[in-house]
Amino acid sequence: MPKKILILGGGFGGVRFYKTLHDLTHDSGDYLFQVVNRWNYFLFYPMLHEVATGSVDRSHITQPLREIMNCCLETFYHTDAEHIDFKNKQVKTAQGMLIYDFLCVGLGATGNFFGVKGAAEHTLQLKDIASAIALRNTIIARFEAATKSADADERKKLLHFVIVGGGSTGVELAGQLADVVFHEFKNLYQEIDYHEVKITLIQGGDRLIPQCVLPACKMAVVRLAQQGVAVQLNAVAKEITASAVYLADGNILKTKTVMWTAGVASPLRGMVDDEYLNESGYFKTRDTLQLVGHDEVFIAGDNAGVENGKGTRAPQTAQAAVGEGHVAALNCFALMSNKPLKPFSFKSKGDIMPIGDWYAVAQFGSFVFGGRFAWWLRRTIFLTEMWSWMNRLKIVADWTLNIFMPRDTSQL
Secondary structure, three states: OOEEEEEEEEOHHHHHHHHHHHHHHHHHOOEEEEEEOOOOOEEEEEHHHHHOOOOOOOHHHHHHHHHOOOOEEEEEEEOEEEEOOOOOOEEEEEEEEOOOOEEOOOOEEEOOOOOOOOHHHHHHEEOHHOOOHHHHHHHHHHHHHHHOOOHHHHHHHHEEEEEEEEOOOHHHHHHHHHHHHHHHHHHOOOOOOOOOOOEEEEOOOOOOOOOHHHHHHHHHHHHHHHEEEEEOOOEEEEEEEEEEEOOOOOOEEEEOOEEOOOOEOOEEEEOHHHHHHHOOOOEEEEOEEEOOEEEEEEOOOOOOEEOOOOOEEEEOHHHHHHHHHHHHHHHHHHHHOOOOOOOOOOOOOOEEEOOOOOOOEEHHHHEEEHHHHHHHHHHHHHHHOOOOHHHHHHHHHHHHHHOOOOOOOOOO
């Protein structure tokens, strides 16, 4: 009887684990894959902010998982994993109990509000297609309401957009938002005084995108300023209400729209016994990406607590998740074959952050540059990372049309 390989999560880590391990096991016929995911599609998270601002269509950054995992797939479960019993090698879901011989966990992360009062209730996040659409619809609704408001203070709140969190996602979202507001919206909502429109990006630390070298951070600040984005560093949100962001230094940002991009947290507490988790809620993971105490369980992506280099975790990025998924699959096959396993060590291939249309900041080691070429390079790399040629063609067509046409500003 074929052995069962169960994959929890259809994100970057889970899909790469399947792709690599399937290539290694297909000819044997001794293994079958089962996949559990809350959506029936793979979502390309790095482009989610462009869906929110109408730069790309939502269908362009998704692909059905059954298309990607179209061979040796015994069953796909369109549901959530509710509890993992490692001792008995089983996973509880709403569709029943699943038994496995080998397990890969790549369930991603959830939003982290760091205990900020009101953040969960009064902010918009970018975590899935639904939240990107909600953000987009909210922005449009604020402009529609502002055109009807005769109250100057109310209009300023409606037209002030605050982004909390100056990492890559926050910077990229701010750049895209500035483009759509000060270009497309400026043509569509001509009755609005655009001196009243304001975009504020607040960051708790003393620099944006802290994983990058200082020159890249400075380039991002300059670019955002050119776009009309106000950047506030060392600005810590203390409380958020329906009409304001209260900062720790006593300043108040009056706004009706707050977008939260300040960090992520582990979704694992309550799903697994605490003995398997470290203090941060991530799996206790060996450098071979195996769960401590269970050699048949491999961890990929945000859930891994493996240290990288001098006691630091690999970053919670798509690039790291793909690398972990690949090495986890190689090690799973090595375990099946009674061969030595290899340790995982993350080495960044570089970072490219698009900040609005036709501009990006790129960093490869200590080499930093920005401009149109960096923007083009990022989009080219993005296309190579999509799983489907059809998606690639649709996205290229969409981007080409955007050169000559305004982006889509309709509510969804």
